[in-house]
Amino acid sequence: MKADVFDPRALREAFGAFPTAVTVITASDPAGRPVGFTANSFTSVSLDPPLLLVCVAKTARDYPAMTAAEHFAINILSEAQKDVSIKFARPAEDRFAAVDWARAPNGCPIFAQVAAWFECSIHNVIEAGDHVMMVGRVTAFESSGLNGLGYARGGYFTPGANSSAAGGEIGAVAVLERHAALFPLGDQNLALPSYSAGSGDPAKTLASQLERSGLSVHDWFSLLDL
Known part of the structure; x- marks a missing residue:
């Protein structure tokens, strides 16, 4: 505009x-x-x-x-x-x-x-x-080490957060958007979908989990190593 x-x-x-x-x-x-x-x-x-x-x-x-x-x-x-x-x-x-x-x-x-x-x-x-x-x-x-409360497009969400210290697990987080709105998960405190990848590929793990939820994964635009 x-x-x-x-x-x-x-x-x-x-x-x-x-x-x-x-x-x-x-x-x-x-x-x-x-x-x-x-x-x-x-x-x-x-x-x-x-x-x-x-x-x-x-x-x-x-x-x-x-x-x-x-x-x-x-x-x-x-x-x-x-x-x-x-x-x-x-x-x-x-x-x-x-x-x-x-x-x-x-x-x-x-x-x-x-x-x-x-x-x-x-x-x-x-x-x-x-x-x-x-x-x-x-x-x-x-x-305090507590997770912070997030806000975007007029709604609250909870960013997933895991330790990034040596020996910590690698995780992946997806930011989903539909009709110009974030699509978090949960009932009370909403959170972005996140999964532990263990020793595997975070992108492949997240794609697999999202597909199991019935979502079609076409493109990766944001991956966070947590």
Whole structure:
């Protein structure tokens, strides 16, 4: 699509083709009350110095408090925290009452059972259209080893993940798409189809398993060695 002015809905759907992690950004307002909202526009930026970035909509209810805070935190939600994502994506008076959380060293709210969390000091705030890019310098973090919650094309999914350490099994993951929508498996927490290949060929193992499920495999466009 090419035009001087894009259709916002079509552009949003196109952006949504890129699978992302789901996070809840948190901080404290001037009175010390916790504030936060769901966001998936998050990325790591630098290891030295340790920097990350998140985009915040200027229309967000907590935008003034978030951009005025000296510190903020990124809670990367785990695969079992879809309800947390939904809760913090909707307006509510006290969203924090429904989650288990504690204060990080600089006072930002950190949730229990997340895949990882990062507390940051404000490094830079950059104007970017109807959003701002908040660049944070990591001052504390923790990774639990839990799988993260994924989001793409308007739906949640759980990326399969196995150890890649020496001696670990080789696995293969398929990303299936039908009518412009991801096709994950499962009832509650959805996951992409993944299989252990043992010592065999991951591509052949995955193809065989998908064919047993009644799917016709024609082309491989994404294989992950996990």
